[in-house]
Amino acid sequence: MSSLFHISERNHLGMILMSELAERHDASGFTRLTDIAKNMKMPLGYLEEIAFTLKKAGLIEGRQGPQGGYRLTELPQKITAEKILTALEGPLALVACQNTATPCPVEHKCVSRSLWGRLQKNILVTLRQTTLADL
Numbered sequence: 001m002s003s004l005f006h007i008s009e010r011n012h013l014g015m016i017l018m019s020e021l022a023e024r025h026d027a028s029g030f031t032r033l034t035d036i037a038k039n040m041k042m043p044l045g046y047l048e049e050i051a052f053t054l055k056k057a058g059l060i061e062g063r064q065g066p067q068g069g070y071r072l073t074e075l076p077q078k079i080t081a082e083k084i085l086t087a088l089e090g091p092l093a094l095v096a097c098q099n100t101a102t103p104c105p106v107e108h109k110c111v112s113r114s115l116w117g118r119l120q121k122n123i124l125v126t127l128r129q130t131t132l133a134d135l
Contacts, residue, residue, distance in 0.1 A: 029071070075133075081131070095113070
């Protein structure tokens with residue numbers, strides 16, 4: 001897909017997975033990935049990879065066995081879209097120079113840096129304000 005801004009399949013499926021777990025959060029049980037994969041027509045193997053990453057980041061916890069599966073580690077109101085996407089991909093950077101400690105040698109002459117910076121800032125505000133409960 002050719003597009004100016006493109007959300008990766010990993011991020012898209014990660015948000016769906018987390019939203020599905022948020023829907024079931026009040027049940028306080030664990031949800032099997034096979035159920036989510038079947039319900040949402042998602043590839044189970046890829047969903048397992050995504051769940052592993054989210055578990056490693058501390059956003060979900062897992063349990064094996066007949067009553068096993070995954071669940072959120074926090075209330076849906078506390079988990080932001082930024083936390084999820086950062087766990088899956090790392091910090092947001094529309095252009096490479098936005099998230100680097102090294103100053104850009106042409107920063108004072110770069111006309112597009114401020115545009116991307118403003119856009120990135122607005123995206124971050126939205127991601128920080130949007131929680132799983134909002135979805």
